[in-house]
Amino acid sequence: MSIIPPAPSSSRGNIVVQPAYFTSNLYVNAIRDDLMTLSHKYIQRYNADSSKPFQLFKDLWQGDGWTWLQFKVFDPRAREAFLDVTLRVFMEGTMQTQSPMKRVVSLFGMYTFFYTQPTSTAPPIHAVSRIPIPIDLLRSLVAMPTFFVTQQLSPLQPYVTYVIQELMKDEVFDILPTSELHPLNPRVLPREYYQAFGTLPSVILAGKRKSGRPSRHEKASKAQDALDKLDKWLVDTSYTPPAHAESTTHQLLSTDPVESRLEYQKDKSELLKNLTVPSPSNEAGQSALEHANQFVLMRVRKLEEDAKKRGLEVGGEGGHLTTLARVEKAAAEINKGGGGILGLSNGAGN
Secondary structure, eight states: OOOOOOOOOSSOOOOOOOHHHHTBHHHHHHHHHHHHHHHHHHHHHHHHOOSOHHHHHHHHHHHTTGGGGGGSOOSHHHHHHHHHHHHHHHHHTTSTTSOHHHHHHHHHHHHHHHHTOOOSOSSOOOOOSOEEEEHHHHHHHHTGGGGOOSTTTGGGHHHHHHHHHHHHHTTOEEEESOGGGOOSSSSSSOOBOOOOTTOOOHHHHHHTOOSSSOOHHHHHHHHHHHHHHHHHHHHHTEEOOOTTOOSOEEGGGSSOHHHHHHHHHHHHHHHHHHHHSOOGGGHHHHHHHHHHHHHHHHHHHHHHHHHHHTTOOSSOTTSSSOHHHHHHHHHHGGGGTSOGGGGGGGTTTO
């Protein structure tokens, strides 16, 4: 028996996308942004013509190239992660905390993406036959048609009902425990975070801080980290101006600040007037305003509790009142005929 020593392969290996790419922020954030863009476009088209809601979605799906998303990757391991994450992002968009129109677009997207998986290719490519879903999210999904009863949203109700019935009839969902237990795998998305080579996030730098003055390398790393965050913020909050303009303008510079503030105050005053006018038919408006105040107050209290656990204080450096104290005081003023927390910009709670 002869022993052949190891030698380099004569043929190059194929480049394969690793499954971790699809669970990282590189893909998860991108697909979420694309879904948000699709929702905005659908809202604009729907407001112009609501006669054929699903045909409108289908035209957008094909026009924006979503049909080619199925062919993003073919390697079985990477494709399984790709399909699971993509369907999960669509499913997350149907949560009750999202706006009604985004829930519709996410439901239509999940339905279309699942049923357009190629199943008769040669050679065959991997396809999923089930969508894991927590039981509380499934309940909110089944109850979704009951939210589309207003004049503007009622054209969507039969289409939403049909899509949900088809998914239930085909037993598409694998029912998991409640989402509070984080039954999905991975537990949260994104699971991995990409960091550019040669840079360290500020959290790591803070943990490695030495006594004395920071070194030149630490200063450069912190500056690069801050610059990367600023670049990301500018990308997320910029828009493309009309064709006659030559550069990209930040949205905060496109409108005069004083004009924006006056417009906001005008719209807010009109909203409060409509919600607080005493009448039997306006009880729902007043109730919604009180509910919103209590919800914001609850969130601020939660932030205050988390901050105290870390030895911090939320908004205490701007005056004698902390953020929580001022919000509590402003929320209590709603019973006096004011807007409660909505009046913070006008001095409420001082």
